[in-house]
Amino acid sequence: GIQVEQSPPDLILQEGANSTLRCNFSDSVNNLQWFHQNPWGQLINLFYIPSGTKQNGRLSATTVATERYSLLYISSSQTTDSGVYFCAVFTSGTYKYIFGTGTRLKVLA
Protein backbone atom coordinates (compact mmCIF):
# COMPACT_ATOMS: atom_id res chain seq x y z
CA GLY A 1 0.00 0.00 0.00
CA ILE A 2 0.90 3.67 -0.12
CA GLN A 3 3.63 4.85 2.23
CA VAL A 4 3.43 8.26 3.91
CA GLU A 5 6.60 9.56 5.49
CA GLN A 6 6.98 12.75 7.46
CA SER A 7 10.14 14.59 8.34
CA PRO A 8 11.65 15.54 10.59
CA PRO A 9 10.18 13.24 13.24
CA ASP A 10 11.00 15.75 15.98
CA LEU A 11 11.66 19.46 15.94
CA ILE A 12 12.49 21.94 18.68
CA LEU A 13 12.26 25.65 17.92
CA GLN A 14 12.71 28.87 19.75
CA GLU A 15 9.65 31.09 19.73
CA GLY A 16 9.67 33.32 16.67
CA ALA A 17 11.55 30.88 14.44
CA ASN A 18 10.27 29.54 11.13
CA SER A 19 10.03 25.88 10.16
CA THR A 20 9.16 23.60 7.27
CA LEU A 21 7.60 20.18 7.73
CA ARG A 22 7.59 17.70 4.91
CA CYS A 23 5.25 14.89 3.87
CA ASN A 24 6.33 12.43 1.17
CA PHE A 25 4.02 9.82 -0.30
CA SER A 26 4.83 6.86 -2.47
CA ASP A 27 1.92 6.89 -4.91
CA SER A 28 -0.54 9.22 -6.59
CA VAL A 29 -3.10 10.72 -4.27
CA ASN A 30 -6.43 12.40 -4.79
CA ASN A 31 -6.43 14.52 -1.66
CA LEU A 32 -4.21 15.55 1.22
CA GLN A 33 -4.89 17.07 4.59
CA TRP A 34 -2.68 18.53 7.29
CA PHE A 35 -3.70 18.21 10.94
CA HIS A 36 -2.38 19.57 14.21
CA GLN A 37 -2.77 17.45 17.32
CA ASN A 38 -2.44 19.78 20.28
CA PRO A 39 -0.97 18.75 23.65
CA TRP A 40 -4.50 17.93 24.87
CA GLY A 41 -4.91 15.40 22.08
CA GLN A 42 -7.39 17.26 19.91
CA LEU A 43 -6.92 16.78 16.16
CA ILE A 44 -7.55 19.98 14.25
CA ASN A 45 -7.58 20.12 10.49
CA LEU A 46 -5.33 22.83 9.13
CA PHE A 47 -5.46 22.47 5.37
CA TYR A 48 -7.28 20.49 2.75
CA ILE A 49 -4.78 20.75 -0.07
CA PRO A 50 -4.71 18.20 -2.91
CA SER A 51 -2.51 20.56 -4.92
CA GLY A 52 -1.24 24.12 -4.99
CA THR A 53 -0.64 26.51 -2.12
CA LYS A 54 -2.87 27.78 0.67
CA GLN A 55 -2.25 30.17 3.49
CA ASN A 56 -3.96 30.72 6.80
CA GLY A 57 -2.32 33.31 8.99
CA ARG A 58 1.17 32.19 9.97
CA LEU A 59 0.65 28.78 8.39
CA SER A 60 0.85 27.88 4.76
CA ALA A 61 0.98 24.63 2.83
CA THR A 62 2.06 23.56 -0.61
CA THR A 63 1.35 20.26 -2.30
CA VAL A 64 3.16 19.17 -5.46
CA ALA A 65 1.16 16.09 -6.33
CA THR A 66 3.22 15.24 -9.42
CA GLU A 67 6.34 15.00 -7.27
CA ARG A 68 4.52 13.32 -4.39
CA TYR A 69 5.19 15.67 -1.54
CA SER A 70 3.61 18.38 0.55
CA LEU A 71 5.16 21.03 2.77
CA LEU A 72 3.76 22.82 5.80
CA TYR A 73 5.35 26.15 6.68
CA ILE A 74 5.08 27.67 10.11
CA SER A 75 6.32 31.23 10.41
CA SER A 76 7.02 33.17 13.61
CA SER A 77 6.28 30.09 15.69
CA GLN A 78 4.50 30.40 19.02
CA THR A 79 4.35 28.06 22.00
CA THR A 80 0.77 27.26 21.06
CA ASP A 81 2.07 25.70 17.84
CA SER A 82 3.52 22.84 19.89
CA GLY A 83 2.10 19.40 19.28
CA VAL A 84 2.18 16.81 16.54
CA TYR A 85 1.56 17.60 12.89
CA PHE A 86 0.12 14.89 10.68
CA CYS A 87 -0.42 14.70 6.98
CA ALA A 88 -3.02 12.31 5.62
CA VAL A 89 -3.40 11.26 2.00
CA PHE A 90 -6.46 9.94 0.22
CA THR A 91 -6.21 7.50 -2.64
CA SER A 92 -9.04 6.36 -4.89
CA GLY A 93 -7.61 2.85 -4.76
CA THR A 94 -8.18 2.40 -1.06
CA TYR A 95 -10.85 5.12 -0.78
CA LYS A 96 -9.60 6.20 2.62
CA TYR A 97 -7.09 8.51 4.24
CA ILE A 98 -3.72 7.12 5.30
CA PHE A 99 -1.93 9.06 8.02
CA GLY A 100 1.78 9.70 8.28
CA THR A 101 3.68 9.09 11.49
CA GLY A 102 3.75 12.79 12.35
CA THR A 103 6.26 15.50 13.23
CA ARG A 104 6.44 16.34 16.92
CA LEU A 105 7.07 20.07 17.34
CA LYS A 106 8.04 21.79 20.55
CA VAL A 107 8.28 25.57 20.60
CA LEU A 108 10.22 27.03 23.51
CA ALA A 109 9.41 30.41 25.03
Add this chain to the structure above:
Amino acid sequence: DAGVIQSPRHEVTEMGQEVTLRCKPISGHDYLFWYRQTMMRGLELLIYFNNNVPIDDSGMPEDRFSAKMPNASFSTLKIQPSEPRDSAVYFCASSWQGAGTQYFGPGTRLLVL
Protein backbone atom coordinates in the same frame (compact mmCIF):
# COMPACT_ATOMS: atom_id res chain seq x y z
CA ASP B 1 -22.61 23.20 14.72
CA ALA B 2 -21.12 21.66 17.86
CA GLY B 3 -18.67 19.56 15.93
CA VAL B 4 -18.21 15.84 16.34
CA ILE B 5 -19.27 14.71 19.80
CA GLN B 6 -17.85 11.65 21.53
CA SER B 7 -18.67 10.05 24.84
CA PRO B 8 -17.36 9.15 27.26
CA ARG B 9 -14.19 11.23 27.20
CA HIS B 10 -12.43 8.82 29.52
CA GLU B 11 -13.16 5.20 30.31
CA VAL B 12 -11.39 2.92 32.75
CA THR B 13 -12.51 -0.68 32.82
CA GLU B 14 -11.29 -4.10 33.78
CA MET B 15 -10.24 -6.79 31.39
CA GLY B 16 -13.19 -8.81 30.17
CA GLN B 17 -15.74 -6.03 30.50
CA GLU B 18 -17.77 -4.67 27.61
CA VAL B 19 -16.94 -1.15 26.47
CA THR B 20 -19.19 1.03 24.32
CA LEU B 21 -17.95 4.24 22.76
CA ARG B 22 -20.38 6.71 21.22
CA CYS B 23 -20.18 9.28 18.47
CA LYS B 24 -22.44 11.95 17.04
CA PRO B 25 -21.17 13.24 13.67
CA ILE B 26 -21.60 16.72 12.29
CA SER B 27 -25.08 17.17 10.91
CA GLY B 28 -25.19 16.71 7.14
CA HIS B 29 -22.00 14.68 6.90
CA ASP B 30 -22.44 11.39 5.08
CA TYR B 31 -19.21 9.67 6.14
CA LEU B 32 -18.23 8.56 9.61
CA PHE B 33 -14.86 7.12 10.61
CA TRP B 34 -13.54 5.37 13.70
CA TYR B 35 -9.80 5.61 14.38
CA ARG B 36 -7.55 4.28 17.11
CA GLN B 37 -4.35 6.01 18.20
CA THR B 38 -1.52 4.36 20.12
CA MET B 39 2.13 5.23 20.56
CA MET B 40 3.21 2.03 18.85
CA ARG B 41 0.90 2.04 15.82
CA GLY B 42 0.00 5.69 15.40
CA LEU B 43 -3.39 6.62 13.99
CA GLU B 44 -5.22 3.67 12.46
CA LEU B 45 -8.53 3.62 10.64
CA LEU B 46 -10.76 0.91 12.11
CA ILE B 47 -13.95 1.25 10.09
CA TYR B 48 -15.92 3.80 8.13
CA PHE B 49 -19.56 4.25 7.17
CA ASN B 50 -21.23 5.96 4.25
CA ASN B 51 -24.87 6.90 4.71
CA ASN B 52 -24.99 4.63 7.79
CA VAL B 53 -23.68 1.60 5.89
CA PRO B 54 -20.32 0.06 6.86
CA ILE B 55 -18.04 0.29 3.83
CA ASP B 56 -14.62 -0.84 4.99
CA ASP B 57 -13.99 -2.65 8.25
CA SER B 58 -10.62 -4.09 7.28
CA GLY B 59 -8.97 -2.17 10.10
CA MET B 60 -11.06 -3.73 12.85
CA PRO B 61 -8.52 -5.76 14.80
CA GLU B 62 -10.63 -8.80 15.60
CA ASP B 63 -14.10 -10.09 16.31
CA ARG B 64 -14.13 -8.50 19.74
CA PHE B 65 -14.66 -5.16 18.00
CA SER B 66 -17.94 -4.19 16.39
CA ALA B 67 -19.40 -0.92 15.15
CA LYS B 68 -22.88 0.19 14.26
CA MET B 69 -24.53 3.26 12.85
CA PRO B 70 -28.29 2.94 13.35
CA ASN B 71 -28.97 6.43 12.00
CA ALA B 72 -27.23 9.45 10.52
CA SER B 73 -26.61 11.07 13.87
CA PHE B 74 -25.27 8.23 16.00
CA SER B 75 -22.63 5.52 15.92
CA THR B 76 -21.17 3.12 18.46
CA LEU B 77 -17.94 1.18 18.70
CA LYS B 78 -18.13 -1.79 21.02
CA ILE B 79 -15.36 -3.94 22.45
CA GLN B 80 -16.43 -7.20 24.05
CA PRO B 81 -14.54 -8.56 25.91
CA SER B 82 -11.98 -5.82 26.42
CA GLU B 83 -8.27 -6.55 26.87
CA PRO B 84 -5.38 -4.41 28.18
CA ARG B 85 -3.96 -4.11 24.65
CA ASP B 86 -7.12 -2.26 23.62
CA SER B 87 -6.00 0.70 25.73
CA ALA B 88 -5.75 3.65 23.35
CA VAL B 89 -7.43 6.86 22.31
CA TYR B 90 -10.39 6.23 20.02
CA PHE B 91 -11.40 9.00 17.67
CA CYS B 92 -14.51 9.46 15.65
CA ALA B 93 -14.45 11.71 12.59
CA SER B 94 -16.96 12.76 9.98
CA SER B 95 -16.85 14.33 6.55
CA TRP B 96 -19.00 15.29 3.62
CA GLN B 97 -17.84 12.87 0.91
CA GLY B 98 -15.20 10.25 1.50
CA ALA B 99 -12.36 12.39 0.25
CA GLY B 100 -13.59 15.52 1.96
CA THR B 101 -12.18 17.36 4.93
CA GLN B 102 -12.37 15.18 8.03
CA TYR B 103 -13.43 16.69 11.34
CA PHE B 104 -12.38 14.83 14.44
CA GLY B 105 -14.10 14.50 17.77
CA PRO B 106 -12.19 15.00 21.03
CA GLY B 107 -11.54 11.28 21.41
CA THR B 108 -12.22 8.72 24.11
CA ARG B 109 -9.22 7.72 26.20
CA LEU B 110 -9.69 4.06 27.09
CA LEU B 111 -7.71 2.24 29.74
CA VAL B 112 -8.28 -1.47 30.24
CA LEU B 113 -6.76 -2.81 33.43
